[in-house]
Amino acid sequence: MTALDIDALRHRFPALAIAHGDRPMVFFDGPGGTQVPEVVIAAVAEHYRTSNANHGGRFATSRRSDAIVAEAHAAIADLLGVDGDEVILGANMTTLTLHLSRSIAAGLEPGDEIVVTGLDHAANVDPWLAAAADRGLGVRWWEPRLDDCTLHLEDLEVLLSPRTRLVAIGWASNAVGTINPVAEVAAAAHRVGALVYVDAVHAAPHLDIDARAVDADFVACSVYKFFGPHVGAVYGRRSVLAGLRAYKVRPADHRFETGTGNFEGWAGSLAAIGYLEDVGRMAGAPSSTTRRDRLVAAMRAIRDVEMTLYRRLHDGLVDIPGVKLHGIVDASAFDRRTPTAALTVEGLTPGEVARRLGDEGIAVWDGDFYALGLVERLGLALGGGLVRIGLTHYNTADEVDRLLDALRRIATGAASVATTGAPGIGTAR
Numbered sequence: 001m002t003a004l005d006i007d008a009l010r011h012r013f014p015a016l017a018i019a020h021g022d023r024p025m026v027f028f029d030g031p032g033g034t035q036v037p038e039v040v041i042a043a044v045a046e047h048y049r050t051s052n053a054n055h056g057g058r059f060a061t062s063r064r065s066d067a068i069v070a071e072a073h074a075a076i077a078d079l080l081g082v083d084g085d086e087v088i089l090g091a092n093m094t095t096l097t098l099h100l101s102r103s104i105a106a107g108l109e110p111g112d113e114i115v116v117t118g119l120d121h122a123a124n125v126d127p128w129l130a131a132a133a134d135r136g137l138g139v140r141w142w143e144p145r146l147d148d149c150t151l152h153l154e155d156l157e158v159l160l161s162p163r164t165r166l167v168a169i170g171w172a173s174n175a176v177g178t179i180n181p182v183a184e185v186a187a188a189a190h191r192v193g194a195l196v197y198v199d200a201v202h203a204a205p206h207l208d209i210d211a212r213a214v215d216a217d218f219v220a221c222s223v224y225k226f227f228g229p230h231v232g233a234v235y236g237r238r239s240v241l242a243g244l245r246a247y248k249v250r251p252a253d254h255r256f257e258t259g260t261g262n263f264e265g266w267a268g269s270l271a272a273i274g275y276l277e278d279v280g281r282m283a284g285a286p287s288s289t290t291r292r293d294r295l296v297a298a299m300r301a302i303r304d305v306e307m308t309l310y311r312r313l314h315d316g317l318v319d320i321p322g323v324k325l326h327g328i329v330d331a332s333a334f335d336r337r338t339p340t341a342a343l344t345v346e347g348l349t350p351g352e353v354a355r356r357l358g359d360e361g362i363a364v365w366d367g368d369f370y371a372l373g374l375v376e377r378l379g380l381a382l383g384g385g386l387v388r389i390g391l392t393h394y395n396t397a398d399e400v401d402r403l404l405d406a407l408r409r410i411a412t413g414a415a416s417v418a419t420t421g422a423p424g425i426g427t428a429r
């Protein structure tokens with residue numbers, strides 16, 4: 001595998017040149033949404049220029065738009081290792097999951113059971129809780145071990161029963177970066193006849209996703225987390241989709257894509273996959289390979305780059321007094337985490353830390369990131385949650401060092417303020 005030329009890739013993202021004072025902004029906000037390369041911006045604009053029409057018309061612009069839409073489905077399918085007809089595009093992962101949960105729940109009976117986790121984003125928890133309330137289903141909670149924020153398979157086994165109909169699990173935690181054993185979860189769920197709905201929104205920008213290899217029934221992701229527009233996508237196993245009740249209006253031909261599509265966003269999504277293919281080529285995937293091969297090569301190269309950078313970030317963070325890291329901190333287990341650090345700083349609220357970093361041109365998120373269950377279980381909800389530093393492949397060692405330097409100053413200043421008892425501790429929210 002050839003090393004990626006990160007500088008060349010960075011030049012493709014216009015936003016990476018945004019200045020903050022005399023320095024460029026630094027984007028560690030990827031888990032909330034990444035920046036996009038110029039090809040994505042151009043594809044959205046080009047769609048408006050040359051292909052702007054509704055679906056199914058007997059004229060050139062509509063035909064062009066329909067061709068792009070078909071290709072966007074095929075491209076996302078290649079990213080997930082499935083077929084284009086199994087990909088449902090929509091507004092975002094949350095909306096698609098709420099919609100599909102209604103269809104899945106329509107086939108369930110009072111007394112049936114579902115499993116949700118205390119680790120995951122609410123988008124793969126709350127739709128199922130709502131379905132449970134509507135249909136009289138039993139809810140079993142798979143609790144994370146709070147010392148390292150991991151889910152253990154033996155804790156799942158005791159929750160499964162012949163009444164279990166669905167296990168909802170994240171491929172990776174958007175709050176603390178834990179990668180879950182989704183293949184083993186799917187095998188355990190299938191042994192009792194349950195479906196598995198996997199939220200891969202946080203995993204997709206960082207890992208090679210192969211929905212068939214892990215045998216998931218559903219895999220959901222969001223294109224805006226991997227360098228594309230605000231679009232959601234869900235893979236559904238063909239045989240499972242065929243058996244679901246579809247909530248749709250009568251003339252529509254698609255069973256799960258409701259209303260008029262975000263065609264320009266889907267054109268941009270196709271371009272985002274094209275960008276990843278370029279990354280795959282840069283990583284050494286020969287031009288004779290398939291799009292899927294290029295995407296796998298891209299994601300493996302991205303993983304290498306990101307985790308090398310993450311080690312630098314981790315080593316720097318553990319050295320800063322007052323900083324506490326949450327999630328997997330044992331470097332020998334880093335193959336089970338994404339490059340997403342979650343931390344708290346003694347004496348400062350996460351909001352205050354994020355604001356001070358933001359004032360220095362460094363974008364990080366604070367709060368619960370909708371991973372409400374985890375943040376509550378960690379006892380951090382009233383204190384403002386966590387600071388999240390999310391690395392992506394376009395970040396650099398210099399940027400990591402700039403963050404470490406800023407955070408060291410912020411944490412050290414906070415410690416001295418806290419010991420003198422002067423104001424400086426932010427209000428809880």
Ligand SMILES: Cc1ncc(COP(=O)(O)O)c(C=O)c1O
Pocket residue numbers: 031032091092093094095121123124170172173174199200201202221222231232
């Ligand atoms: C892990 C995870 N799941 C689900 C979502 C919701 O995705 P969307 O914004 O596409 O609804 C997010 C968004 O941050 C996320 O990080």
